[in-house]
Amino acid sequence: MNIRKDGGIKMPGKIDILVVEDDEDINQLLCKIIKKSGYYPQSAYSGTEAIMYLEKQNWDLILLDLMLPGMDGKAVLEKIREQGVMPVIIISAKNEKETKVSTLRSGADDFITKPFDIDEVSARIDSLLRRYRYTNKATERVLTHKDIQLNSEEKTVYVNGQKISLTVREYHILKLFMSSPKKIFSKANVFESVWNELFYGDDNTVNVHISNLRNKLSQANPNEEYIETIWGMGYRMKS
Amino acid sequence: MNIRKDGGIKMPGKIDILVVEDDEDINQLLCKIIKKSGYYPQSAYSGTEAIMYLEKQNWDLILLDLMLPGMDGKAVLEKIREQGVMPVIIISAKNEKETKVSTLRSGADDFITKPFDIDEVSARIDSLLRRYRYTNKATERVLTHKDIQLNSEEKTVYVNGQKISLTVREYHILKLFMSSPKKIFSKANVFESVWNELFYGDDNTVNVHISNLRNKLSQANPNEEYIETIWGMGYRMKS
DNA sequence: GAAAGGCTTAAGAAATACCTTAAGAAATCT
DNA sequence: AGATTTCTTAAGGTATTTCTTAAGCCTTTC
Structure with a gap:
């Protein structure tokens, strides 16, 4: 069933x-x-x-x-x-x-x-x-990965000590990745989770947002790579 | 009932x-x-x-x-x-x-x-x-943030030394923000907390009241910005 | 090492969220 | 009851984000 x-x-x-x-x-x-x-x-x-x-x-x-x-x-x-x-x-x-x-x-x-x-x-x-x-206290208030700190109460993100400002979409994407840092998220996963809509194949918007997110992250700390691409599979936090 | x-x-x-x-x-x-x-x-x-x-x-x-x-x-x-x-x-x-x-x-x-x-x-x-x-001591009687002083006993607000007069709604909004100065309050949060009613989506009244509140605050001290807008998320006391 | 398909980036267009103002309605005070 | 304050609603404008498109780049595969 x-x-x-x-x-x-x-x-x-x-x-x-x-x-x-x-x-x-x-x-x-x-x-x-x-x-x-x-x-x-x-x-x-x-x-x-x-x-x-x-x-x-x-x-x-x-x-x-x-x-x-x-x-x-x-x-x-x-x-x-x-x-x-x-x-x-x-x-x-x-x-x-x-x-x-x-x-x-x-x-x-x-x-x-x-x-x-x-x-x-x-x-x-x-x-x-x-x-x-x-x-609800069940959901983590602060997610941490490397030198990224995501505070879901204040909806703030700190990278390398400095605060970066993300758009709502970027914030949700990052939160999704950080909530399961070892998991690989396909584009469809990301889209359906963040956008709350069905994913119809050939769409580039997730790509674009991840690109923007990467830019903002690396602006705060150019020496680190935070989100890695798993070719043909999706994305994941780089450990 | x-x-x-x-x-x-x-x-x-x-x-x-x-x-x-x-x-x-x-x-x-x-x-x-x-x-x-x-x-x-x-x-x-x-x-x-x-x-x-x-x-x-x-x-x-x-x-x-x-x-x-x-x-x-x-x-x-x-x-x-x-x-x-x-x-x-x-x-x-x-x-x-x-x-x-x-x-x-x-x-x-x-x-x-x-x-x-x-x-x-x-x-x-x-x-x-x-x-x-x-x-109980749970609730503070005087809230302070920057040069704002909110006295919940007397229901008065001082900004930059001078007393400003707020309407009941404005007072409650300010008090809400000042009670958790780091927290972001969405419009829905503000509405349901201050108005004590269900929030039906596309409503502008919170906007207007916050705008009025900002005006009164900045009238007392034009050099400060007290309430900041977090795009797509809500409002918060600017720290 | 060339073709194919996935990935990245940038820029303009569209959509969305927000701010301000003003006027009418409602509540409150005198 | 009239005057005053306060609240709500609507409209127009501004700012920001989000989406789309397309061109170029990179990895894989043959």
């Missing part, structure tokens, strides 16, 4: 969202909203399916309908909490006041009632992701 | 106050007073709702009416104490002498009787926060 459509590994910077909702139309709609926001949705149509996905990989956020056939939504929620700390937004029909209170109590982070406003869903997802990234 | 619309990151320096009162008019009035004092109120109209909010996040202070429909106010109070140490002000109708003694005994910090005087409420809130903050 092929779970991920893109066959993708969970990249840093790529945001995966699991949508647990039995109504097919609503599920599709939610996925559409998510995709439009630049994240990667995955549909699950039952509690059992949801749990399978939960065990398969980590998720950055979960949208969970409480009224599921078979397994109860609450059981899924418990499973999520077992799994670790993950942002959860509960979806539920209106006027289920009792449910609302008790689920928020049992560890949901936010709440959306059906019928929902598309923009609101989008905004709540964004907000929750921001909130988690703000408080 | 209106769950707060915020993306409420509990930022340092941002003071959240929960108002538990079933009478809608009184609740609104209290919220108004609180807002005017520069804090962030959240209405709860029942005991169950109150408890939900209690479990959702931490609160700096709670205003609690004892006469609630459904769940008793005392039960809420117990729940509060379970949750940890939080300042609580009890609101209650006059001439409930019995109640006054017993609730103060059960862990309330202060007591206001209806009908109340607006200034008195405001004063009691300030006083109680001050008392707690003295022992």
